[in-house]
Amino acid sequence: MTEPGPVAWPPAPIRTERLVLRESEARDRAAFIELFASPEVGAYIGGPRPRDEIERAMPEVPGRRPGLFVIDLDGAMIGMITLDRRDAERPGHVRPDAGEAELGYMFRPEAWGRGYAAEACAAALDWFADALPSEPVVLCTQTANDRAMRLAAKLGFTEVERFEEYGAEQWFGVWSSVTPPRTRRRSARSGPRPAGPGPCQEVARTTST
Numbered sequence: 001m002t003e004p005g006p007v008a009w010p011p012a013p014i015r016t017e018r019l020v021l022r023e024s025e026a027r028d029r030a031a032f033i034e035l036f037a038s039p040e041v042g043a044y045i046g047g048p049r050p051r052d053e054i055e056r057a058m059p060e061v062p063g064r065r066p067g068l069f070v071i072d073l074d075g076a077m078i079g080m081i082t083l084d085r086r087d088a089e090r091p092g093h094v095r096p097d098a099g100e101a102e103l104g105y106m107f108r109p110e111a112w113g114r115g116y117a118a119e120a121c122a123a124a125l126d127w128f129a130d131a132l133p134s135e136p137v138v139l140c141t142q143t144a145n146d147r148a149m150r151l152a153a154k155l156g157f158t159e160v161e162r163f164e165e166y167g168a169e170q171w172f173g174v175w176s177s178v179t180p181p182r183t184r185r186r187s188a189r190s191g192p193r194p195a196g197p198g199p200c201q202e203v204a205r206t207t208s209t
Contacts, residue, residue: 007131009066016123019116020072021081024063028070031077031108032062040109044145046166071107071120078116079107081124083137091163092140092172100138101128103175112147118154125155125175137175142168 010023024032033054035041042048063070063080071079081104088098103125107117125137139157141148149171157173164170 011127014123014127016119018073019120021069021120021123022072024061024068024070026061028077029058029062033058034108035106038109041106044142069124078111079105081105081120083124083128086138091165094136094138094160094174101135103137103139117151121155140170140172143171144168
């Protein structure tokens with residue numbers, strides 16, 4: 001997954017009413033391991049990864065790359081947000097040349113139900129709109145993931161299409177500045193879904209330095 005675009009990275013920490021969006025640090029390593037090992041977090045993105053495998057692969061400063069924000073609450077990591085370029089070979093696009101910025105996220109289960117994901121994702125989208133004002137942002141999630149579907153609507157994503165991928169129906173939407181084509185359905189890949197961060201996005205590279 002390529003970085004979000006020609007923007008200075010890392011930006012200054014982004015502060016919301018309750019949260020800070022910042023670059024990852026060594027002290028976040030344990031929280032990254034908890035995210036990837038959590039059965040609840042992995043329910044719609046391929047399931048959890050074995051903890052011993054994660055601990056062996058996790059670098060000392062995980063997620064230190066353009067497009068990845070750690071979500072900090074009172075000095076502790078509760079989740080992460082990614083803004084990466086969507087792979088051209090994947091189904092779901094709103095630009096002829098593909099490569100749209102794609103929003104992904106993961107939050108620890110103890111942070112669910114408190115509005116943190118909406119607050120953090122809205123801040124990340126605002127930052128992106130300021131940095132690259134002409135760019136659309138897309139999001140993909142399983143239709144069975146009610147929480148993710150509600151969050152997409154709350155953030156202002158508009159449905160573009162639905163399609164089958166990894167053996168499940170996927171919802172694909174675009175944020176604000178792009179008028180979507182008519183809703184359509186089609187089939188794509190089938191088979192086991194790989195692990196990924198928030199909706200429909202691979203996360204193997206989120207642990208790289």
